Amino acid sequence: MEVSVFIQLKDGVLDPEGETLRQSLRRLGFHEVDGVRVGKHLQISLAEDNTERARRRAEQMCEDLLANPVIEDYQVRMKEELS
Amino acid sequence: MEVSVFIQLKDGVLDPEGETLRQSLRRLGFHEVDGVRVGKHLQISLAEDNTERARRRAEQMCEDLLANPVIEDYQVRMKEELS
Amino acid sequence: MRGSASAASGRAADSQSPMSFAVVVFPGSNCDRDCYHVIREVLRRPVCYVAHAEPQIPDVDCVIIPGGFSYGDYLRAGALAARSPVMGAIRDFAAGGGLVLGICNGFQILCETGLLPGALMVNTALQFICRWVHMRIEDVNTPFTRDCKPNQVLRMPIAHYEGNFRPPPEQGTGSAEAEDLFCGRIVGRYCSPGGEVSDNSNPNGSWSSVAAVSNREGNVLGMMPHPERCSEHMLKGSDGLYIFRSLVQWWEEDGYE
Amino acid sequence: MSESGPRWEKVGLTEGEYGIICRQLGRQPNELELGLYGLMWSEHCSYKSSRKHLASLPTKGSQVLQGPGENAGAVRLAADEDTAVVFRIESHNHPSAVEPVQGAATGVGGILRDVFAMGARPIALFNSLRFGNPDCPRARYLFDGVVRGIASYGNCVGVPTVGGEIYFDEAYKDNPLVNVMCIGITTVESIVRGRASGVGNSVFVVGAATGRDGIHGASLLASREFDDGGEDMRPAVQVGDPFCEKLLIEACLQLLTDDAVVGINDLGAAGLTSAASETAARAGTGIEIDVARVPRREEGMTPYEVMLSESQERMLVIVEGDREQAIRDVFSRWELEAVRIGEVIEDTVLRVRDGEQVLAELPVDTLVDAAPAYCRPAEYRDRGSEEMPLVDEPEDLGAVLVSMLGHPNLCDRRSVYQQFDHMVGTNTVVSPGADAAVLRVKGSRRAVAATVDGNGMLCHLDPARGAENIVAEAYRNLSAVGARPLGLSNCLNFASPEKPEVMGSFIQVVEGMARACRKLDVPVTGGNVSFYNETGQRQVYPTPTVGMVGGLDDVRLSVEPGFSSRGDLVVLVGRSLGHLGGSQYLNIIHQEVSGPVAEVDFSLERAISEVVRAAAAEGLLSSSHDVSDGGIATALAECCCLSPGRLGASVVLAGTGRSDALLFGEEGGRIVVSLPPQRLPSLCRRARKFDCPVTVLGMVGGKSLVIHRQMGEGDDISPPAGSDSSQWRKHLQRAQMTAEKLMDLPLDKLMQVREDGLI
Numbered sequence A, B: 001m002e003v004s005v006f007i008q009l010k011d012g013v014l015d016p017e018g019e020t021l022r023q024s025l026r027r028l029g030f031h032e033v034d035g036v037r038v039g040k041h042l043q044i045s046l047a048e049d050n051t052e053r054a055r056r057r058a059e060q061m062c063e064d065l066l067a068n069p070v071i072e073d074y075q076v077r078m079k080e081e082l083s
Numbered sequence C: 001m002r003g004s005a006s007a008a009s010g011r012a013a014d015s016q017s018p019m020s021f022a023v024v025v026f027p028g029s030n031c032d033r034d035c036y037h038v039i040r041e042v043l044r045r046p047v048c049y050v051a052h053a054e055p056q057i058p059d060v061d062c063v064i065i066p067g068g069f070s071y072g073d074y075l076r077a078g079a080l081a082a083r084s085p086v087m088g089a090i091r092d093f094a095a096g097g098g099l100v101l102g103i104c105n106g107f108q109i110l111c112e113t114g115l116l117p118g119a120l121m122v123n124t125a126l127q128f129i130c131r132w133v134h135m136r137i138e139d140v141n142t143p144f145t146r147d148c149k150p151n152q153v154l155r156m157p158i159a160h161y162e163g164n165f166r167p168p169p170e171q172g173t174g175s176a177e178a179e180d181l182f183c184g185r186i187v188g189r190y191c192s193p194g195g196e197v198s199d200n201s202n203p204n205g206s207w208s209s210v211a212a213v214s215n216r217e218g219n220v221l222g223m224m225p226h227p228e229r230c231s232e233h234m235l236k237g238s239d240g241l242y243i244f245r246s247l248v249q250w251w252e253e254d255g256y257e
Numbered sequence D: 001m002s003e004s005g006p007r008w009e010k011v012g013l014t015e016g017e018y019g020i021i022c023r024q025l026g027r028q029p030n031e032l033e034l035g036l037y038g039l040m041w042s043e044h045c046s047y048k049s050s051r052k053h054l055a056s057l058p059t060k061g062s063q064v065l066q067g068p069g070e071n072a073g074a075v076r077l078a079a080d081e082d083t084a085v086v087f088r089i090e091s092h093n094h095p096s097a098v099e100p101v102q103g104a105a106t107g108v109g110g111i112l113r114d115v116f117a118m119g120a121r122p123i124a125l126f127n128s129l130r131f132g133n134p135d136c137p138r139a140r141y142l143f144d145g146v147v148r149g150i151a152s153y154g155n156c157v158g159v160p161t162v163g164g165e166i167y168f169d170e171a172y173k174d175n176p177l178v179n180v181m182c183i184g185i186t187t188v189e190s191i192v193r194g195r196a197s198g199v200g201n202s203v204f205v206v207g208a209a210t211g212r213d214g215i216h217g218a219s220l221l222a223s224r225e226f227d228d229g230g231e232d233m234r235p236a237v238q239v240g241d242p243f244c245e246k247l248l249i250e251a252c253l254q255l256l257t258d259d260a261v262v263g264i265n266d267l268g269a270a271g272l273t274s275a276a277s278e279t280a281a282r283a284g285t286g287i288e289i290d291v292a293r294v295p296r297r298e299e300g301m302t303p304y305e306v307m308l309s310e311s312q313e314r315m316l317v318i319v320e321g322d323r324e325q326a327i328r329d330v331f332s333r334w335e336l337e338a339v340r341i342g343e344v345i346e347d348t349v350l351r352v353r354d355g356e357q358v359l360a361e362l363p364v365d366t367l368v369d370a371a372p373a374y375c376r377p378a379e380y381r382d383r384g385s386e387e388m389p390l391v392d393e394p395e396d397l398g399a400v401l402v403s404m405l406g407h408p409n410l411c412d413r414r415s416v417y418q419q420f421d422h423m424v425g426t427n428t429v430v431s432p433g434a435d436a437a438v439l440r441v442k443g444s445r446r447a448v449a450a451t452v453d454g455n456g457m458l459c460h461l462d463p464a465r466g467a468e469n470i471v472a473e474a475y476r477n478l479s480a481v482g483a484r485p486l487g488l489s490n491c492l493n494f495a496s497p498e499k500p501e502v503m504g505s506f507i508q509v510v511e512g513m514a515r516a517c518r519k520l521d522v523p524v525t526g527g528n529v530s531f532y533n534e535t536g537q538r539q540v541y542p543t544p545t546v547g548m549v550g551g552l553d554d555v556r557l558s559v560e561p562g563f564s565s566r567g568d569l570v571v572l573v574g575r576s577l578g579h580l581g582g583s584q585y586l587n588i589i590h591q592e593v594s595g596p597v598a599e600v601d602f603s604l605e606r607a608i609s610e611v612v613r614a615a616a617a618e619g620l621l622s623s624s625h626d627v628s629d630g631g632i633a634t635a636l637a638e639c640c641c642l643s644p645g646r647l648g649a650s651v652v653l654a655g656t657g658r659s660d661a662l663l664f665g666e667e668g669g670r671i672v673v674s675l676p677p678q679r680l681p682s683l684c685r686r687a688r689k690f691d692c693p694v695t696v697l698g699m700v701g702g703k704s705l706v707i708h709r710q711m712g713e714g715d716d717i718s719p720p721a722g723s724d725s726s727q728w729r730k731h732l733q734r735a736q737m738t739a740e741k742l743m744d745l746p747l748d749k750l751m752q753v754r755e756d757g758l759i
Ligand SMILES: Nc1ncnc2c1ncn2[C@@H]1O[C@H](COP(=O)(O)OP(=O)(O)O)[C@@H](O)[C@H]1O
Pocket: D127, D128, D129, D161, D162, D163, D164, D165, D166, D413, D416, D417, D420, D431, D432, D433, D434, D435, D436, D452, D453, D477, D628, D629
């Protein structure tokens, strides 16, 4: 089973990388860019057939390791949810 | 309009971060983890109302700056496509 | 604070042996040998290495978590190291008042472990920075800084990609009250050679120019500058000795109480 | 690599070469075998165009512990000490052109493995970089990426990057050059060789798993012209994992403390094929490998792909047969894989098996030594007659100096080396910014100094003299910090050797380098050749790079370029001639890459080096900086800008001819030193002993750089013996009064323009 984990900075936490990208994009002529936030996207393959169990395990991984609760939020999506 | 851009390493390109994460997750007791690939997820806010135009612009940004075509693939998703 | 550092002082009281150190080695640590060298050859104190996989730490008075790229700094700097067995032992050691010094990656690991508040994000310039900086000592009432004068300016090197300190979110507004609320103690701030703290002298965008932080009790310190790189005259500076000497002095004098 | 056509063409060989292979084998090679030949006989691996010529480089010296032929060279740091300095420089040009970050990163990884394969702990990294003009977006992209790649790898493995050089020129627009050098330290007895000795011993592959990286990659890329690259090269891009490399370093060094290890070799270009056949060839044995046992990262890899793969962070280790467990234990402690993939055999062949089935069996010597060595047609241009261009002398020479200091080729490199951890290891005594880096050797009073230098523009104008100048500059850079040169390794970056004029310049560069090494007594302990650095009509300049290492007897007596004390005298050791041919002044200010290249006065070079080294060893000098790019005016400006106390200076230059030549001429043979006036007599005594000219130029002090030029013949300002400091002050004042002021530039401004040059 494939799980997607999204990790992004909490709202309000400054994102230097996103800010730099925003500036670079505008400099390249993409003036319509208002903001960029950079996050991580982990694709995890699990030896687990049950969607709910897989989801719960992935959430546990986020709690235990993948996200830093001081600055980051996470979201878990099962493959099929991503069209 | 919000656009999501996913950038990931091409298949076959070594992903040391993903590999290290796989090992660490297993060491932490997530034995069911078979593989991890690490990619980026950019959320871009665009001053643009037309979905198709926004998508095309985002694709152009990937070509021009956001993705490294030598080792990375990208995918553009409009907000509403993501559930 | 002295009271809470009683585990270390308890040991010191009944033995006359010199203050002893352990340097933790994670896969990817790369300042471990440098710290070891300073303790052994400059401070001339007993020192040993402890491997990341050890569930226990030896009977020492101070644990140093050195700089480097533990686990390649993959995911987040210090994140993977923070989950290794030895950190459990260090948590207990710290809870008992033991002295823990995290330098650079060590600081990142301590934040990830929760032994220090806050997080270290990527430098605002999105570049690795290796250069000399100045750090003003904001708090001389810790075992790590007691040899310094209030507001003393130390000249030290930094070398990191992720040194941009963020306090826990509820304290992150940047106001004076927020700093009061900050659940750790700010021990050092980046400053000009003259001791002035401003954006100009902040190399990485750190909140409130924070360069070094300790826990409330003062027995766990994280710092981005590398004292072990400036503890010998030959290396163009020896201000790092203020940190190491503070430790030894604290242990030899106050530690006995 | 074309799909149709004769079978040899698919692996990059010629019909003639195919014929030789068939003759030596007495049969036709099968597909896999032919592939192995294609790899081993590629230009990159076989040096078939360069081998004959490289033989003329001098490689002998009492300090040489290991000359060319092993993974890296080695010299003894001092006759009475058993510290060995292991070093090597190598190019990663083609991979960096395809993907700058990973190309540069894997270049660093590769050179590190060469050094720790010799049993030495890597203590320092250097690099030499060339790009197109930084205002071109593509060049900027490559430059930024390469710097990021070097930083990401070197910083993570914990080996300090302590020096390098960077030049920008249109010639490198499509073909950037990325050369990296690594230095390691060990003891003389602990040097390990890459040899597969002892029949029956086990062959292990350790470290990362094998993927399809670099298939048709580095070796083939670097062995042919580089124009249709792009698309189909992409899967070949190798990605580095510095974390894995760090573990590999620690594990291998730990392993080598055990005498169960017979030999060790990195898996670089041409992967397993090259490592296996070279270790066997060096030991006069054979090797059998079972590709089925090689740990893989990807599914469905063919034996050919496994043998070819250039996956990074792998080593080949040969161990005594009964000591396999020891190996496994060490590697598992570092969480690395170590897998036995074969053994050393008596037949001197490389035998490749897939399980029970033998897929290839080739005599090792035909793979390693039998590739033809070509004497390709060479055309020599007569450069001696190169005319000096006629340029007007600018009115405001101060403004000229300011624009030169702000030019990307001459400005401060701090913005680059600040991205490199140059202090980890706590050995860096002289940091980047000086003429050479100095690293202490812990547990000894001694230190290692090293520098990398190259100059494509000079070699473009006059390959032989250009090469001589480069060796002389490296020699001088070491002397300037107080070090005694011990040996050099080179990296020769050229366009296609199939073009006679390229081949001609290659031959002349090697001749020039050989002559300079003989004259200066510096043996060559290794090298690397990178051909085919051309795209379409654009070729890189012939660009040799040398990495030279030296030793200091007392680390505390190293000297740095920045002025350190007000009131010190500024003294020129050597002689100014005002030679502008091939100078950065002509290039930057007049857009002229032309003129005759200065002849190297080897006896003068030796003399100034002896004088400065002796003076440094006696502790006479406050500072020392050699004169190179941008001439003496630039050197003086750098002495001011690098001064910790931000000290200016006021000097008077004497000489006939044009002022611009006097200020910006680039002939070698000069080192600018500063010292307290009372030590001048001692310096002069040294100078007389070596018959070396010294001239007092002025004094350190103030907040600006003031340069005068002496009018007419004027006073003779070379120092009379025994004169005391009060005389000197008067003497200088008199000289300044009668002199013409050429410039008076505030230091703040000079520092600012230097800093802004690369931003
Ligand atoms: N790419 C680089 N990496 C690290 N250090 C560099 C790099 N390029 C230049 N430097 C350092 O900047 C200083 C000036 O370089 P350069 O002008 O080439 O020196 P020199 O003329 O003495 O050979 C040297 O100390 C050199 O080591």
